[in-house]
Amino acid sequence: MSHAGRLLPALALAVTFTLVTTVGPLADDSISDLFVYRTYADAVLHGARPYADLGFEYPPLALGPLVLPGIGGASADAFAWRFGALMLLAALVVQALVGALGGRRAAWLLVALPLLTGALLRTRFDLVPVALLLGGLVLVARDRPTAGLAVLGLGTATKLFPVVAAALVLVHLDAVGRRRDAVRGAVAFALVLAAACLPFAGPGFLDQFRFHLERPVQIESTPASVLWALGDSAVTGDPVRPDRFKSNGLDGGPADLVAALSAVALAATLLAVAVLTHRARDRPGTVDRAVLAGLLAFVALGKVLSPQYLVWLLPLAALAWTRGDRGPAVLVTLAAVATLAYFPGDYFALVDGDGGTFALVAARNALLLAATVLAVRALSRPAAASTAAAPARSRPRAAAATPAPPPR
Numbered sequence: 001m002s003h004a005g006r007l008l009p010a011l012a013l014a015v016t017f018t019l020v021t022t023v024g025p026l027a028d029d030s031i032s033d034l035f036v037y038r039t040y041a042d043a044v045l046h047g048a049r050p051y052a053d054l055g056f057e058y059p060p061l062a063l064g065p066l067v068l069p070g071i072g073g074a075s076a077d078a079f080a081w082r083f084g085a086l087m088l089l090a091a092l093v094v095q096a097l098v099g100a101l102g103g104r105r106a107a108w109l110l111v112a113l114p115l116l117t118g119a120l121l122r123t124r125f126d127l128v129p130v131a132l133l134l135g136g137l138v139l140v141a142r143d144r145p146t147a148g149l150a151v152l153g154l155g156t157a158t159k160l161f162p163v164v165a166a167a168l169v170l171v172h173l174d175a176v177g178r179r180r181d182a183v184r185g186a187v188a189f190a191l192v193l194a195a196a197c198l199p200f201a202g203p204g205f206l207d208q209f210r211f212h213l214e215r216p217v218q219i220e221s222t223p224a225s226v227l228w229a230l231g232d233s234a235v236t237g238d239p240v241r242p243d244r245f246k247s248n249g250l251d252g253g254p255a256d257l258v259a260a261l262s263a264v265a266l267a268a269t270l271l272a273v274a275v276l277t278h279r280a281r282d283r284p285g286t287v288d289r290a291v292l293a294g295l296l297a298f299v300a301l302g303k304v305l306s307p308q309y310l311v312w313l314l315p316l317a318a319l320a321w322t323r324g325d326r327g328p329a330v331l332v333t334l335a336a337v338a339t340l341a342y343f344p345g346d347y348f349a350l351v352d353g354d355g356g357t358f359a360l361v362a363a364r365n366a367l368l369l370a371a372t373v374l375a376v377r378a379l380s381r382p383a384a385a386s387t388a389a390a391p392a393r394s395r396p397r398a399a400a401a402t403p404a405p406p407p408r
Contacts, residue, residue: 006099009107013095017088017114017121026118031344034123038079041070051204057211060200061158065090065125083122090127097134098315101141101288102322109318116336117311119344124308129159130315133291136162140169140287145178149185153192161312164270164294168277172287175278212304216249216259219350220343221305222369223262224250225362230258235351247306248351259303266301269372270294276379285323286379292316292328293375300368307343310336325378331371338364 020026040056044067048054056063069082091113099107114121121127132155139148149169155162166189173182197205216236217223227233232253277290295316299309313332321329342350342360350357 006096006107009099009104009111010092010095012108012111013091013113014088016111017091020114021084021119021122026115026340028344029119029123031347032119032123033125034080034083035076037066037083037125038070038074038076041067041074041079045070051200051207052202055204055207057208058159059157059208060196061154062125062128064158065128080123083125087122087125087127090131091121093131094127094134094315097131097138098318100138101134102319106318106322109321110315113311113314116314116333116340117308118340120308120311124311126159126308126311129155129162130312132158133162133165133312134315136165136169137287137291145169145173145181146184146188150188150192153189154196156189157193157196161295161298164298165291168274168290168294169287171274171277172280172290175280176282215247215304216251217255217262218304218306219248219250220307220361220365221262221303222300222365223255223258223303225358225365226258226262227253227255228358228362230254235353247304262301262303266297269297269301269376273297273376273379276376280379288316288319288323289325289375289379292320292325293372293379296328296332296368296372296375300365300372305365305368307339310339320375320378325375327374328371328378331367331374335364335367335371338367 040050040054040063043054044050044063050056050060050063058066065083065086069079069086074082091110095107095110095113098110132151136148136150136152136155139145139151149166152162152166152169156166170182170186173179173185217227219235227250230253233250233255234252236249236251273290273293276293277286280286280290292313295312299305299313310332314336317329317332320326320332338360342357342364346354346357346360350361
């Protein structure tokens with residue numbers, strides 16, 4: 001992409017981000033994590049040790065985007081503006097990386113990201129691990145798998161979900177016979193994780209894993225939609241005070257069974273994605289398709305589905321659209337629109353047990369499940385006829401390069 005080709009979509013995204021997330025109906029930040037982030041930043045900057053003195057539910061590199069806006073001290077408003085500026089920068093990096101993978105059209109599609117997510121973009125830090133995930137995929141696409149997996153290690157040490165991409169990249173490398181690269185990449189991934197985590201090792205570090213293992217199914221997740229239909233489960237926390245996991249969930253009744261069945265379905269789907277990735281071998285677009293399918297399963301079948309998880313999916317959906325996988329791209333976009341329809345404005349109606357809001361969330365989750373199915377199908381399709389025909393067109397040139405037999 002030319003310099004102008006990169007600059008114009010970046011300028012359009014910057015304007016859209018600034019206007020949409022700060023002015024108008026999509027700028028609603030009444031439900032925000034910024035207060036929690038600022039609390040973490042103040043504690044760390046005043047000497048608290050994460051995981052030891054300070055309970056922290058994220059991997060250690062998440063401290064970077066959370067603490068940076070608080071350096072030098074900041075009021076609540078100043079922290080919010082600094083954090084928003086940081087997320088704008090991350091959004092521009094995400095757009096540039098999507099453009100590197102999918103071209104100018106994919107970069108232009110990312111201009112719509114603020115319109116599909118609203119104030120989430122500037123009140124959550126998810127754009128940072130998304131940028132690291134995409135950066136890893138760009139390096140893999142440019143035949144630098146070891147560096148790519150190291151960057152995916154940075155992403156995993158910021159927020160867990162890039163581990164799905166790392167696993168599928170390793171499967172792909174093995175499928176195309178590059179086992180040495182797979183081993184090097186796995187070592188690089190592990191070393192980066194170790195370097196990020198070992199300084200914080202201790203009993204408190206394990207609490208972040210207990211936090212996520214022990215929490216009930218979150219109220220917006222697919223298992224929660226099933227529990228709402230079944231009945232007999234109660235909402236944890238209330239609109240004023242969330243539960244001890246800083247959210248609201250459904251617990252009691254068949255909740256444990258439904259959560260267990262959902263975990264089994266997630267594991268089976270991820271295994272299927274890995275098998276299909278291996279079978280696809282070096283088919284063009286295999287890694288991008290595999291990562292979208294894997295992350296869709298992770299989101300649609302996991303026991304937590306926060307609205308910001310759509311930020312993980314939308315850049316990959318833009319890539320899917322440019323590669324011809326229109327079905328999953330459209331369904332992810334519709335799921336983002338459905339999320340805006342209830343969050344944040346009607347979230348507390350959900351907590352209060354409003355049936356209409358539960359039905360809307362269930363419909364959103366059904367869209368994500370359908371997108372998962374279509375993404376898996378796209379991964380399993382044979383290569384397009386045009387791709388298969390490409391080697392045939394090169395045969396005359398190869399034949400012409402073959403020396404003629406000597407005259408008898």
